Amino acid sequence: MIRIRGLDKRYGNFDALKNIDLDVAPGEFLVVLGPSGAGKSTLLRCINRLAEPSGGDIHIDGKLAKSDGASLRQLRRQVAMIFQHYNVVPRLSVQKNVLTGRLGAMPAVLSWLQLFPRADLEIARECLRRVELQDKAELRTDTLSGGQKQRVGIARALAQQPKIILADEPVASLDPKTSRTVLNYLRQASRELGITVVCNLHQIDYAREFGERIVGVSGGRIVFEGGPQALTDDVLKRIYPGLDEGERRPAPPTPAAPALHHMELQEA
């Protein structure tokens, strides 16, 4: 579904990605693991052309990705994105946020007027049902907890009916229990709908639990590719050079201070 060959991305003199070769199979749930600054976000942003590669080729579903307007529109319809900070519109209802996933598929005049055909309203309802937020459809999105906002982000991505979802650290701002819930919704959708998912994660334990395959990125290069069982201590040393064993161990199941806010807002 995704075929990357010789991908380079430079920012000035800095090599953010160096000679990346990567294949992602249709329907696969691939986790990209690596320390901060490794190049994980840059990799996703090159795949959907939010960042222009400095060299190399990316094929999506057999087609060479290009940067002209028509190619970009087609690419953005096929590839949805989920962000760390949810990127929902706070004052809009949950349903309207999900419907924004339909805008790329609508005639321009209807999207300007925000007139959604009945079929799109049905798609939005079905996507909200998948993340079990159908009862919150009419609420303003800023009344939801962090985990619920990310479920809206997933529903919006699904409403796009994409072939690929790129998830850029989708649970970095959430406590462990909520993180697993959110990743489960994403995995379920991928399995049931056959959507290819590339998911950037910081957390080793989630990578092992959710990744069908894991790619380790360090210093802009792929330093590991394999199944969760192959993610040994030696491999982790390659992905996280300079960190001692204790630091590489999964975080204890207590939420970090910033996540407490989300915990307080969670549903009972």
Ligand SMILES: Nc1ncnc2c1ncn2[C@@H]1O[C@H](COP(=O)(O)OP(=O)(O)OP(=O)(O)O)[C@@H](O)[C@H]1O
């Ligand atoms: N627009 C930019 N201009 C200059 N440098 C950039 C830009 N975007 C990213 N970089 C640099 O490229 C490197 C890789 O960044 P990237 O955001 O891809 O890392 P990451 O692995 O996603 O990190 P994190 O987990 O902290 O988000 C970093 O050193 C970053 O500072």
